[in-house]
Amino acid sequence: MSHGELPLFYVFHFYLFGIIAIASALAFVTRKSPVAAALWLVNTMFSLAALFVLLDAQFIGVIQVLVYAGAIMVVFLFVIMLLNLGHASEIADARGMGWKLAAGLVGLALLAQMFALTRARVPESLALPYGAVAEQVAAQGVIAPVAGPLFNEYLLAFEVTSVLLLAAVVGAVVLGKRRGSADAR
Amino acid sequence: MLAESLFFSAVLFTIGVVGVLTRRNAIIVFMCVELMLNAVNLTFVAFARVYGVAGQVFVFFVMTVAAAEAAVGLAIIIALFRHKQTVDLSNINLLKG
């Protein structure tokens, strides 16, 4: 599976979106203003969605935009604005230089270890023939390859997740409620 | 494209970790966590391309859980803000023992 087999168009865009994702992430982490940071994160997510599409996960890519960028990040922005935290000057910056340096070292160490771990390989016997997923997509459409396992092998997980969402909704409502009568207690 | 995807994923994840360790604004820390989850999603999708579509199903679930977690977490931050008028993590030490 070398780059020689793949079209240049493909490879170029892969690297492009990858670099954009990383650059946006770096920008996100270094913003002083939460709103700016949130928007940079949205950009990262868009880039990742593009990467998903390039990796034969078109449905997931779209879901990424719809759910992650479109819902979750919007909630973040709502909360920022609700609490009026948008101004950069109101919240102090990150910790001191020493801490940043230490964090940087930790990050490098983590990265190094993750690269060391690439020595471990999943056995080749598990690998599908090249392009198997793409064929599935071509045959059944974009959604069907994901939906099939979802409602068959992983049905239990699916149901449990729905319960999880219910719990989350209830929890969010309860926690976010203004405690008018509760304060009197 | 597996190796490149894993590389990107690792870098994004590390940026998220550094952000968690460095920033003091609770909401930004939260968003760094979301970044880490995204990096993991990229890993899963990259592996799904080679080892089967079950990886994408897992991404589905990750997103769902992330959504739920975001909702609850932000509700907590709102409650915290109402209590302490700040989201600065260094001031939040009610569990100090």
Next chain:
Amino acid sequence: MLLQHAATAGAHPLEGTVASYLWLLPLLPLLGFVLNGLLSLTSAFHLGPDDPGADHGHDSHAAAAHDESGGGAHGDDHHPVQRHRHAGLVSLIGPGVLIAAFGLALAIFMAMRGLGEMHAPFVQRYFSWMPVGDLVVDASFQLDQLSMVMVLIITGVGALIHLFSVGYMQDDPGYPRYFAYLNLFVFFMLVLVLGANYPILFIGWEGVGLCSYLLIGFWFSEKANADAGKKAFIVNRIGDFGFLIAMFMLFANLGRLDFAGVNATIGQLPFGGVVVTAICLFLFLGCAGKSAQIPLYVWLPDAMAGPTPVSALIHAATMVTAGVYLIARSNVLFSMAPVAGLTVVLIGGLTALFAASIGLKQWDIKKVLAYSTVSQLGYMFVGVGSGAYVAGVFHLMTHAFFKALLFLGSGSVIYAMHAAYHATHSHEDAQDMRNMGGMKKYMPITWVLMWGATLAIAGVPPFAGFFSKDEILGSVFLRATHSTLADARWLGIPGNYVLYLVYVMGLAAAFMTAVYMTRMMIYTFHGPNRTGDKEREHLREAPWIMTGPLVVLGVLSVIGGWFNIPAALPVGPIGALEHWLEPVVGESTLRVAGGTLPEASHSLEYLLIAVAIVIALAGIGFAFARLKPQRLVPKAQAPAEHGFGLVLENKYYVDEAYDAAVVQPVVGVSRGLLWRGVDVGLIDRLTRLLVQSKDDDAAPGAVPMGGWMTRAVGYLGSQLQSGRVGTYAWVLVVGVLFVLGAFSFR
């Protein structure tokens, strides 16, 4: 209870007979211990005259040098005789279990005799006790001719002494406790002689040592008595160490610890080699401790602090004979190590002579008997050490009879003296012979019986001691001419010289024995009475519960020697005991004797017998001639000794020498170095350094460090619980790094 039997061809002939109840034999006294112990405990919390812990007012009457406090009747006007609440029940249980055990022993003995010849021991295995790797130690009992003899002696003489104690201890507030301990002792002693392997024997060995300690210090409210108990236990322990080393060596070299196995496999070791000799010497170290031989005899005279029946049972008839039994039981081992045999013989002879000489100048009647016991034990070791196992066991048996009689008789005398002194509130020493005299007028039965015992111990025929002592001395003499011992060399000295020397020592000791025993009789029973005019009215014979057993023992002291009449005197059953013990010790006796039993010509035998009788009679005559009881004065007015007599009276200053050489250095090191140096100087100082805070009072010389270490550790700990999320995140990430690191570097 699982009864499994020794792997002989077919079942043992004693199977299914009354001998299957062998386990009941020690269980009966154990039951007595439990019941009497419970009775003792139930009354322990009841304050009043019954309280064993309450200082019985009359105990303080004892003079400082008095060894025995309390005991005996205390009837007088201001304190009426009060028996213990449970005295009646205890009097039934205590002697009762012993009599039952003796009855069972007799029945088993009859069963054994009915068999005719019994070549293999009857072993009952109850359960597997210590299966550890290659070593298999079972809880089993073994019954053979040797243990049968011991069992009969223990239960028989023990029962008589229990009956005597009913009278002797009747007013003691610790009456049930006494019988509980006495029963426990008999239990352990039976375990000792019935054990089928060395560890079980050792359990009994240790147990009797414990009971000895408990009974010596029975009146522990007097410090001297408690100290005597401690001394006995500690000196014994030194011997036990030797025993343990011997067991370790047996296991290391043979892999077996049961008697059958050891006897079967010891032949693999080289004859007379270092290993066998070392094992035997270490065993003998144990015997020296338990049976009071040089150099570990020092506890026995002090043990007279206990009640007199205890001295009779434990320190005359049974416990101290455990060492002799051990060597007899290990006869196969000892027959393989001539050098060890020579050592035993030499030390035995030396002890016999040494202790007899001390007995010549003792004034306390019990001390005389104590040293006499040590001396007679020396004889027994001469017997078993020279390979004449039958002779040694024979003397063990006769000695049990007449020594118990002597002790109990002296107990009756002391009982009467105590009664006399309490009636007049005198504080004199009731055990000192200088305060006695002419007792034959007041205690005629005791007088006659004690003379019987004295003649027995002196070795006058036809009394018991003559036969056994003569057999030992004769055996030594004969083996000096022809045996493996004679052929061996002891530290370069030829064996036969050693044996002849020991024979001479034995004769000298026999002479001294006759002298000091007669001296004791003369000063106590003959001549004028020195007790005092007022006290004299209260001297009378002891009650029948005490005198009865004396009579029985007296009879045994006469006829006891007829169990093993030598061939030269065909007046009765010749060599009955020798024939009885032949399956157990016969082979070893032959091996030591060099293949053939030493046969003395009848004329030589008659000569040896004549020498023994002459010496005995000479001793008695010498005592009568030289000692003038009229010249004695009561202890309070007695003049001090001088010259060599002073040395003898002070027992050659051995105790003082041990104290200076061993005890004081140990105490000095403990106190000076370990306590002051290490404990106070080092450890306390270090602790103060680390823990003390500024507020504490500073000890002189210690620098207060503010308890910095405690605070530092506390501070570090508190950092983990900061409550700050950021910190937690850091900890989490660092943890992940570690885990990933572990995976990366796999």
